Each structure stands twice: as C-alpha cells, then as structure tokens.
Amino acid sequence: MGSVYLFDVASRQAQWLSVRQAAVSGNIANANTPGFKALDVEPFADVLDKTQLRMAATDKGHLGFDNAHVRSAKVKKTDSWDVMHSGNSVSLEQEMAKAEEVNRAHSLNNGIVKAFHRMVLSAARTGQ
Secondary structure (H helix, E strand, O other), X not given: OOOOOHHHHHHHHHHHHHHHHHHHHHHXXXXXXXXXXXXXXXXXXXXXXXXXXXXXXXOOOOOOOOHHHOOOOOOOOOOOXXXXXXXXXXXXXXXXXXXXXXXXXXXXXXXXXXXXXXXHHHHXXXXX
16 A cells, blocks of 8 residues: 555644634734734645645556646735724634634544544455
8 A cells, every 4th residue: 555645634734723723812812912913824725735745646547637737816815904993903703713714624624534544444454
C-alpha cells in the first residue's frame, strides 16, 4: 500500500482551524479594548496551495489532472469591519459566525478522518 496523504491534509487543516479559533477568541476577548483591530488568518485553501500537494495516479486507469484547464477566480476581500468610536473593529456577530464556521469545519474534518480510518481498517482486515 502506498502513502496515504489524507491524514496529513486533515492534520494540517486541524492545526489551521485551531489557529483560526485562537484568532477569533482573541478578537472576542478584545471586543471592548479601545483601538484593537480584529484579526483573521489566511484561508486554508491558500495555505493548502502553498504546500504543493500533487494528485497521485496509482493506477493507469486513473484520470489525469491538468492545471492548465483549471480556472481560478480572485476571492473578493471583504473588509466589512465596522470601526467603533473607540477605534475597535471587532464585530461580535461576525466573530460568532466565524466561530461556528470553525466548529462546522472541525466536525467535518473529524468525520472524514473517522470514515477514512474505518475504511483503512476494513481494507487491512480483508487483506489478511
């Protein structure tokens, strides 16, 4: 059996999610701090693009993947932070939405890892 990279990608996403959750909780903790500027992290898709992971064809019947045919679109950066009279740019509503987004992504990550783990164990049992 060749290398399995799904666990590596899931681990990287879990680390990224913990960093994003720390940024969100720091924003919430400083919601009343005068002059505090809300922080966020780079999107995981951008982080994943920088890791240079390649799709692997383990069988000659697998379809190839050609980067030349992939269209990309720039993500519009939304700078919707409302700056308060105190100079603070934390919006509790936005931070709570981000926290829920992190929670959903973490749950999805765990579900995928558990399903893949069960699949690997099943394949190992039938291969004996």
